[in-house]
Amino acid sequence: MYRWDFSPVVANADLLVAGLLNTLKITGTALVFGVALGLVLALLRLSQQRLASWPAGFVIEVFRTTPPLVQLFWFFFALPLIVGIEMTPFMAAAVTFSIQSAAFFAEVFRAGIVSIERGQWEGARAIGMTRSQTLQRIVLPQAVKRMIPAFMERAIELMKTTTLVATISYADLLFAANEIAQKTFRPLETFTVVALIYFVVIFAVSLIARQIERRLAVSGESTVH
Amino acid sequence: MSSDVLLRVTGLIKSFGANEVLRGIDLEVRRGERVAILGASGSGKSTFLRCLNFMEMPSAGRIELDGRLLGSERRPGERTYREAELTGVRQRVGMVFQQFNLFPHMTAVGNVMEGLRTVRRLSKADARARAERELARVGLADKAAQYPAHLSGGQKQRVAIARALAMDPEMLLFDEPTSALDPELVGEVLGVIRSLADEGRTMLLVTHELGFAYHVATRVIFLADGAIHESGTPDEVLKHPRQERTRAFLARHKEFSL
Numbered sequence: 001m002y003r004w005d006f007s008p009v010v011a012n013a014d015l016l017v018a019g020l021l022n023t024l025k026i027t028g029t030a031l032v033f034g035v036a037l038g039l040v041l042a043l044l045r046l047s048q049q050r051l052a053s054w055p056a057g058f059v060i061e062v063f064r065t066t067p068p069l070v071q072l073f074w075f076f077f078a079l080p081l082i083v084g085i086e087m088t089p090f091m092a093a094a095v096t097f098s099i100q101s102a103a104f105f106a107e108v109f110r111a112g113i114v115s116i117e118r119g120q121w122e123g124a125r126a127i128g129m130t131r132s133q134t135l136q137r138i139v140l141p142q143a144v145k146r147m148i149p150a151f152m153e154r155a156i157e158l159m160k161t162t163t164l165v166a167t168i169s170y171a172d173l174l175f176a177a178n179e180i181a182q183k184t185f186r187p188l189e190t191f192t193v194v195a196l197i198y199f200v201v202i203f204a205v206s207l208i209a210r211q212i213e214r215r216l217a218v219s220g221e222s223t224v225h
Numbered sequence: 226m227s228s229d230v231l232l233r234v235t236g237l238i239k240s241f242g243a244n245e246v247l248r249g250i251d252l253e254v255r256r257g258e259r260v261a262i263l264g265a266s267g268s269g270k271s272t273f274l275r276c277l278n279f280m281e282m283p284s285a286g287r288i289e290l291d292g293r294l295l296g297s298e299r300r301p302g303e304r305t306y307r308e309a310e311l312t313g314v315r316q317r318v319g320m321v322f323q324q325f326n327l328f329p330h331m332t333a334v335g336n337v338m339e340g341l342r343t344v345r346r347l348s349k350a351d352a353r354a355r356a357e358r359e360l361a362r363v364g365l366a367d368k369a370a371q372y373p374a375h376l377s378g379g380q381k382q383r384v385a386i387a388r389a390l391a392m393d394p395e396m397l398l399f400d401e402p403t404s405a406l407d408p409e410l411v412g413e414v415l416g417v418i419r420s421l422a423d424e425g426r427t428m429l430l431v432t433h434e435l436g437f438a439y440h441v442a443t444r445v446i447f448l449a450d451g452a453i454h455e456s457g458t459p460d461e462v463l464k465h466p467r468q469e470r471t472r473a474f475l476a477r478h479k480e481f482s483l
Binding site for chain 1: 278280308312313315316319320322324325326327328329330339340343344385388389391392
């Protein structure tokens with residue numbers, strides 16, 4: 001029988017906390033830039049100008065169809081050779097996961113926007129609103145509400161995917177776990193604790209998301225008669 | 226330049242791909258006129274109305290509003306329209322849709338305020354005061370705080386009318402405003418439209434309510450195959466139609482009336 005002993009892991013709690021903070025930092029950065037860039041990509045892709053929609057579609061498809069680890073290595077090892085800018089592990093990870101999640105968020109935004117009935121655009125246009133006013137005031141507020149589940153799904157996926165940054169020596173939670181496991185010879189305990197941390201954080205976030213969804217659902221509109 | 230003629234349409238053509246829906250329509254509407262547009266489904270009557278505030282872009286032809294020709298001619302016979310010009314036109318030419326097209330994430334008063342706030346740039350207080358007056362005018366002062374989901378179809382359409390009125394349009398387009406309503410709710414909406422007619426507003430109305438057209442319109446036009454087939458006073462067109470197709474259309478509509 002294996003004798004579980006968590007005390008070496010607990011003794012290294014500071015490393016785990018630092019790792020968790022780094023994981024949250026990279027996830028948060030990629031979320032913020034990913035959502036912003038994703039909206040831009042979605043609008044470009046929906047544009048009637050081929051010069052705008054085609055490149056946007058290209059970026060989206062490239063980042064959706066290549067493995068994230070390959071993208072990460074490419075930005076960390078290959079890009080510096082081409083442009084001559086040295087990338088810190090954090091920079092490379094931030095760039096990779098921002099663009100990568102932007103590609104996914106762009107599709108979430110696009111699906112949300114096209115799901116809004118044409119009548120909403122027409123109702124706004126008929127009182128003299130411009131296209132961008134309609135988008136901001138009428139279409140996006142309704143679309144975002146419908147997007148929340150897909151959005152949360154992506155955010156969770158993103159947080160789990162960021163474990164790849166350990167491969168370029170960015171000290172995230174998984175990187176810290178590796179270190180502790182090697183130092184203490186307690187991989188079983190270490191990775192059990194780390195799995196638990198991921199579970200708690202992600203489960204908490206999804207609970208909050210469900211609350212938000214429910215609250216939005218009661219505010220009048222979603223009640224279908 | 227202000228003249229008696231508010232709207233002049235010349236040679237209006239609209240095609241969707243190879244399908245020519247409007248085949249050259251000419252129409253003049255004077256201030257204070259109320260024109261009912263009748264026709265079978267597929268006759269192009271909704272498309273015609275929707276071209277007048279550029280919900281659909283005309284394929285060819287000229288539209289003059291208050292003596293001013295809209296758009297610019299880039300190539301012979303082909304006019305282009307800038308967004309700024311069209312948003313201006315749409316404020317002057319209001320539209321009420323069959324499906325209401327209210328904004329579901331805004332209350333009734335929020336719907337009416339929206340154009341005042343984002344297009345007219347009124348302060349929140351001014352926009353609200355104006356919106357509440359418009360809601361009161363359509364008899365919905367007590368529903369200001371309700372979301373569309375909690376309103377009946379007739380109430381929704383009255384909010385939509387208030388939303389259009391708030392922009393001070395010089396002309397109103399009604400696109401089958403009662404066709405999506407349960408029969409018992411039609412009356413309240415027609416009542417509001419009638420009160421607007423009594424104010425002397427200029428309006429074009431696509432409708433299947435022949436009785437309403439007879440009593441409220443100053444002129445009736447009958448569309449068939451994307452062209453004006455017959456036009457005249459309500460009495461001429463609805464009671465004494467000269468064209469065979471108009472007679473057949475009216476007969477079908479009267480078939481089940483008592």
